[in-house]
Amino acid sequence: MTRVSLDDADVRILGFLQEDATLSVAAVAAKANMSQNACWRRIKRLEESGVISRRVTILDASALGLDLTVFVSLRASEHSEAWLEMLNSAIRDIPEVVEFYRMTGDVDYLLKLRVENMAAYDAVYRRIIRSIRLTDVSSAFSMEEIKFTTALPLTARPS
Structure with a gap:
């Protein structure tokens, strides 16, 4: 863009x-x-121009019972185009995955999940490992959300 x-x-x-x-x-x-x-x-x-891409309503996850935030690190077993499309398709179809990034460094992909509890997380975990071959799946559970915003920093930028 x-x-x-x-x-x-x-x-x-x-x-x-x-x-x-x-x-x-x-x-x-x-x-x-x-x-x-x-x-x-x-x-x-x-x-x-795409600066405003859409207008949404931000829901309160806790009010909806989605009290557990999980960050899931994935290490890929391969990197072929076909495999990447399978991964992207599998992850896109999981509504509990609210963010999905391709990373540099030791971890290939990072997911952010919002789920009700550990059982709900386990169901998502099992769905992921059932749908795509991975070398490693590692999860970290958020104890406290210290800052959350969707607002981007703004400054005037002349052309």
Whole structure:
């Protein structure tokens, strides 16, 4: 994706929307101290350029009974294109996997899971090892979430 230039007004708008995506254009415009039309055009441009990729509602995992956060490290037994597609397909189909990364270093892949309890984690673990051949699967369980945000750091970037 091409890097998009942002001015101070864009950064203000993005900051407000990162905090509360339900704000109306009128509310964002008032907070950003600009007209509704100008604000709407900027939001539209930010959406069309891919800076705003989607608007979502952040759910409270604990309120849904998903009290256990697990980080799962995977070491791959192979790295062929076919194997990678099988892994990607298998992991994409597991709703408890909320984040999935290809890594450098000793670990090939890192997963973040949100599950109800240890039994739910074990079911996901068994599903993973049943669907793809791996060299090692190692898990770490979060004791406390110290910081969680979906907000990205924003600064104006001229073109």
